[in-house]
Amino acid sequence: MSQSDVVLDVKNLSVVYHSPRGDVKATSDVSFQLHSGEALALIGESGCGKTTLSLSLIKMLPGIAEVTQGEVLYTRDGSTRDVLNFNDHQMRLYRWQDCAMVFQGAQNAFNPVLKIKDQFLDTARAHEGDADKIVTKRALELFRLVRLDPQRVLNSYPHELSGGMKQRTLLALGVLLNPQIVILDEPTTALDILTQRAIIDVLNEMQRELGFSIIFISHDLALAAEMADRVATMYAGQIVELGPVNDIFYKPLHPYTLGLLQSVPKLGTTQDDLVSIPGSPPNLINPPSGCKFHPRCPFATEKCVQESPPLVEYEEGHSAACWHTEEVIAAHPSLREPASQPSTAQTTTEQGA
Numbered sequence: 479m480s481q482s483d484v485v486l487d488v489k490n491l492s493v494v495y496h497s498p499r500g501d502v503k504a505t506s507d508v509s510f511q512l513h514s515g516e517a518l519a520l521i522g523e524s525g526c527g528k529t530t531l532s533l534s535l536i537k538m539l540p541g542i543a544e545v546t547q548g549e550v551l552y553t554r555d556g557s558t559r560d561v562l563n564f565n566d567h568q569m570r571l572y573r574w575q576d577c578a579m580v581f582q583g584a585q586n587a588f589n590p591v592l593k594i595k596d597q598f599l600d601t602a603r604a605h606e607g608d609a610d611k612i613v614t615k616r617a618l619e620l621f622r623l624v625r626l627d628p629q630r631v632l633n634s635y636p637h638e639l640s641g642g643m644k645q646r647t648l649l650a651l652g653v654l655l656n657p658q659i660v661i662l663d664e665p666t667t668a669l670d671i672l673t674q675r676a677i678i679d680v681l682n683e684m685q686r687e688l689g690f691s692i693i694f695i696s697h698d699l700a701l702a703a704e705m706a707d708r709v710a711t712m713y714a715g716q717i718v719e720l721g722p723v724n725d726i727f728y729k730p731l732h733p734y735t736l737g738l739l740q741s742v743p744k745l746g747t748t749q750d751d752l753v754s755i756p757g758s759p760p761n762l763i764n765p766p767s768g769c770k771f772h773p774r775c776p777f778a779t780e781k782c783v784q785e786s787p788p789l790v791e792y793e794e795g796h797s798a799a800c801w802h803t804e805e806v807i808a809a810h811p812s813l814r815e816p817a818s819q820p821s822t823a824q825t826t827t828e829q830g831a
């Protein structure tokens with residue numbers, strides 16, 4: 479990976495929700511880069527700020543949210559602009575042509591009273607170019623990629639499609655205008671295991687053929703293991719670890735990533751091997767001092783209570799925000815053995831749907 483292929487450079491991004499109960503620090507000083515053609519997974523427990531982060535990349539935060547600092551630098555054809563400074567018109571173009579977001583819950587994403595074709599036309603018309611031509615030509619290619627019969631789907635109402643078909647159709651719609659970046663929020667949630675498998679295959683193939691970069695949000699470590707090139711672990715609004723997928727799964731540096739890995743079933747392990755992370759994520763109105771993970775961390779010391787650790791590169795491309803990375807590594811050498819790979823049981827079943 480090089481600096482020259484960075485499509486998105488997020489710098490020190492902080493987002494606060496001004497809620498009636500107080501200011502929720504949903505995303506704090508987050509920095510990362512997204513490279514051309516790569517898939518970056520954001521993982522972490524519910525409430526750690528994954529959705530807030532991704533919504534801020536396309537300026538779709540609700541009214542009570544405020545970006546209090548940071549930049550979202552987007553590069554296309556050699557020119558770099560800060561998305562946060564885009565006006566409404568620039569933003570509308572950006573949202574489909576440059577950076578599309580496919581939200582979770584494909585079941586509700588379509589207008590129930592419009593045929594799929596009309597919904598594709600609406601998207602195409604919202605942008606420059608000949609909408610009919612875009613839909614007829616490009617949609618055919620995209621439906622081939624998502625392995626659906628274009629005529630049948632385009633002439634259907636949403637209720638006539640199965641959950642898996644709707645999710646594939648949504649993916650095709652997401653890339654209709656050839657974006658460089660696709661953000662996927664829990665792309666396989668609410669789908670059965672065989673359909674999940676099929677969606678993952680389709681996504682991988684689309685990415686190979688169309689070359690876009692992916693940011694995807696997931697609770698599912700097996701999905702991250704299979705789809706991501708790099709993984710960012712988020713905790714309490716911060717990226718606490720970032721690195722290549724194999725490093726994250728075999729050589730975790732942060733106790734929180736380690737805790738996540740130990741809390742999922744693996745092939746060949748018993749229930750006794752499962753360890754849950756004690757406690758629960760902090761209240762982001764009044765987060766803990768120092769390292770926000772310290773109240774739940776088995777490695778925590780007084781320094782962790784006092785000082786927030788910065789995200790620093792530990793080995794090439796692999797960073798963590800922890801004062802005790804050496805102890806984490808020393809305590810869990812067995813993770814480096816292949817048997818400790820997160821279970822891919824649910825993603826290695828036969829393709830279906």
Ligand SMILES: Nc1ncnc2c1ncn2[C@@H]1O[C@H](COP(=O)(O)OP(=O)(O)OP(=O)(O)O)[C@@H](O)[C@H]1O
Pocket residue numbers: 495497502503504522523524525526527528529530531540542762
């Ligand atoms: N509209 C809102 N108003 C106030 N607080 C909010 C709002 N949306 C999110 N939050 C808070 O911001 C923090 C981050 O939430 P966010 O939804 O980004 O996390 P997440 O990791 O995406 O969670 P999930 O996996 O459940 O979607 C949480 O503390 C959440 O309660």
